[in-house]
Amino acid sequence: MENSWLHRLDTYTNETYGRPRSRAVDEQTCVSCGSTARTFDTRYATESYARVGLCQHCQRASAPPADVVVFRPRDAAGSLDAV
Numbered sequence: 468m469e470n471s472w473l474h475r476l477d478t479y480t481n482e483t484y485g486r487p488r489s490r491a492v493d494e495q496t497c498v499s500c501g502s503t504a505r506t507f508d509t510r511y512a513t514e515s516y517a518r519v520g521l522c523q524h525c526q527r528a529s530a531p532p533a534d535v536v537v538f539r540p541r542d543a544a545g546s547l548d549a550v
């Protein structure tokens with residue numbers, strides 16, 4: 468089936484957010500919060516909306532925080548050092 472991954476994505480967003488991504492993009496609304504999604508801060512965010520259907524606010528909310536602290540695995544001495 469052509470574009471079956473798009474069909475699966477629609478199924479996923481329908482189960483997760485209650486609306487299919489393709490309909491949200493057609494209506495220029497957000498698949499998650501349902502608000503109008505027409506303005507984006509960056510070209511990346513615009514392209515990301517076309518793929519996943521999340522508005523600028525929801526893209527920002529779903530992005531990992533910038534201050535995530537990554538830990539190395541415990542060394543032989545058992546210490547846990549922040550990178």
Ligand SMILES: [Zn+2]
Pocket residue numbers: 497498499500501502521522523524525526
């Ligand atoms: Zn949203």
